[in-house]
Amino acid sequence: KDSLSHNDPDYSMYEIGKFLSLLLKGNPKVIEPLFQTYLSQWDEEWNDILEYRKYVINELTLEQYISYAKTQEIHANKLEGTPRNKKFYHILRLLGEANRIKNNQFPKVKITGEERDFLIRIRKGLVEEEEILERVNELKKLVQFEEDNENDQELKSILLSNKEDLPMILNNFIIEFRRKTFPRRNKEEDDDDNENDDEFKKGPKIDDLIKQSYSILESRGVKNAKLISLFPSGSSLHFSHSDDIPNSSSSHEDYIGVYISQTDDLLSLDREQYIPRASEIETDPFGIKDSYTKGILLFEIQYFITKLLKAGSHRCFEILFSNLVSNYNEDNNLNIYSTSYFQQIIDNRSSFITVSLV
Numbered sequence: 001k002d003s004l005s006h007n008d009p010d011y012s013m014y015e016i017g018k019f020l021s022l023l024l025k026g027n028p029k030v031i032e033p034l035f036q037t038y039l040s041q042w043d044e045e046w047n048d049i050l051e052y053r054k055y056v057i058n059e060l061t062l063e064q065y066i067s068y069a070k071t072q073e074i075h076a077n078k079l080e081g082t083p084r085n086k087k088f089y090h091i092l093r094l095l096g097e098a099n100r101i102k103n104n105q106f107p108k109v110k111i112t113g114e115e116r117d118f119l120i121r122i123r124k125g126l127v128e129e130e131e132i133l134e135r136v137n138e139l140k141k142l143v144q145f146e147e148d149n150e151n152d153q154e155l156k157s158i159l160l161s162n163k164e165d166l167p168m169i170l171n172n173f174i175i176e177f178r179r180k181t182f183p184r185r186n187k188e189e190d191d192d193d194n195e196n197d198d199e200f201k202k203g204p205k206i207d208d209l210i211k212q213s214y215s216i217l218e219s220r221g222v223k224n225a226k227l228i229s230l231f232p233s234g235s236s237l238h239f240s241h242s243d244d245i246p247n248s249s250s251s252h253e254d255y256i257g258v259y260i261s262q263t264d265d266l267l268s269l270d271r272e273q274y275i276p277r278a279s280e281i282e283t284d285p286f287g288i289k290d291s292y293t294k295g296i297l298l299f300e301i302q303y304f305i306t307k308l309l310k311a312g313s314h315r316c317f318e319i320l321f322s323n324l325v326s327n328y329n330e331d332n333n334l335n336i337y338s339t340s341y342f343q344q345i346i347d348n349r350s351s352f353i354t355v356s357l358v
Contacts, residue, residue, distance in 0.1 A: 016177060020170045020269055026061035028068055028094070036109045045177065052173065057101055058163035059156070065098035066143055073136075085125045088132045093119060095139035102143050104158050171269040178267040200325050203335030206230070210337055213257050213298055222261065228301065229342035230257040231319045232334055238318075255335070256319060257298045258342060266302070305345070320349040 002018035005011065014022070014030070022030040033040075034053040069091050076087035096115060097107040111119060118135075121127050145152040201207075209230055217225050231237065233254040304316065325338050325346070338346075 017174060017269060020174055023056055024060075024167060024170060024269070026056070026058070026064035028061075028065055028097070031056050031061060032107065032109045035106050038110055048173065048177070052166075052169050053106075055162045055166040055169055057104055057106065057159065058166060059159040060163050062098055062101045062143070062159060065094050065101060069094040069098065083125060085122050085127075088129075088136070089119055089123045091136055092122065092132070092139065095136065095143060098143045099139055102145070102155065102159075104155055167269070174269050175264050175267045179263075198340045200328075200336065200338040202328055202330070202337075204333055206335040206337055209255060209296070209335055213255075213259075213296060216296060216298060217259060222259070222300075223265075224262050225259045225300075227257055227259045227298075227337070228339045229319075230255055230296075230335070230337040231322070231324065232336070233297070233315050233319065236334075237322060237324075253335075255296045256315060257296060257337075258301050258304050258345075259298055260301050260341065301341075317349075317352070320346055320352070 002015040004013040012029070019030055023034075034050060034056065072087050072090045072094065076084045076091065079087065093111065096111070097109075100107055118127070122132060145156045147153070201210075203209075210227060213227055213230060214225075217227075233256040236253045236255070324334065324336050325343070328334075328336065
């Protein structure tokens with residue numbers, strides 16, 4: 001779960017990835033804490049985030065503040081004839097912050113001076129609506145960029161630049177941040193892992209199938225992934241010899257493969273970029289039961305385990321219990337590729353036997 005919230009007391013908590021994704025969207029609720037220095041406590045890591053807060057002063061953030069103000073205005077209009085001073089308070093507060101953002105200034109969050117006094121008077125119902133609406137309309141004009149105003153256009157350019165720079169800045173930050181949580185490994189341990197990555201590769205077409213699998217991943221934007229298994233699936237797996245498959249042809253042989261994405265892809269702000277499922281079919285059959293899918297299906301290892309094995313996918317279970325590696329018969333001509341990484345899943349296959357298989 002990437003967020004927690006409660007009403008009494010009122011609080012919200014976010015996993016760092018969720019928090020940064022909301023920052024990217026210009027959400028005022030998560031932007032304000034970046035500029036709040038009172039009644040706050042934070043660790044050193046928070047200072048790393050504050051380093052980049054100037055980039056959230058951007059075009060999208062401005063639009064979000066204005067949008068939030070418009071939403072409050074809609075609610076206020078529905079309350080006509082009843083006290084709506086609280087709505088007006090929020091409208092003016094949001095528009096005031098929007099005006100600062102439009103001028104490439106940090107939001108105040110804690111309002112002071114004449115602006116604060118005026119907002120407090122509104123909150124207490126001490127200001128006539130006519131005066132409030134006059135201030136609202138004034139701020140509505142101020143938060144807009146005038147086409148013939150050179151200063152406005154320069155400010156707009158700065159806010160647009162910040163908006164374009166922010167995704168890459170936050171993505172690099174979260175990758176580095178999440179990497180810090182990894183257990184420290186020494187070079188010898190890494191070398192041992194690489195040396196122990198034994199491959200099992202059999203079959204007359206396996207080299208071509210592996211090459212095709214990497215081509216599929218590349219075409220789907222999955223860069224520098226490592227294929228750790230490729231097994232026959234469906235009828236291709238059920239029959240002990242490739243020639244025994246009913247109506248078999250090379251174009252109808254089914255395979256399921258598992259790959260490992262680059263660590264930085266998995267740690268990135270946009271974790272979906274590693275594409276959990278890739279297929280040789282032009283349109284991924286996400287809505288089709290896997291038992292009817294033809295061709296090569298490639299699953300990122302996390303997706304394979306959490307979405308398929310725990311969901312009781314019979315095709316994946318059949319691979320784990322096929323014993324094709326341990327009992328491989330050279331005469332069968334079956335194409336199989338496996339590594340020590342995938343063997344670890346096979347060695348623990350009994351752990352995935354659950355009621356979801358029934």
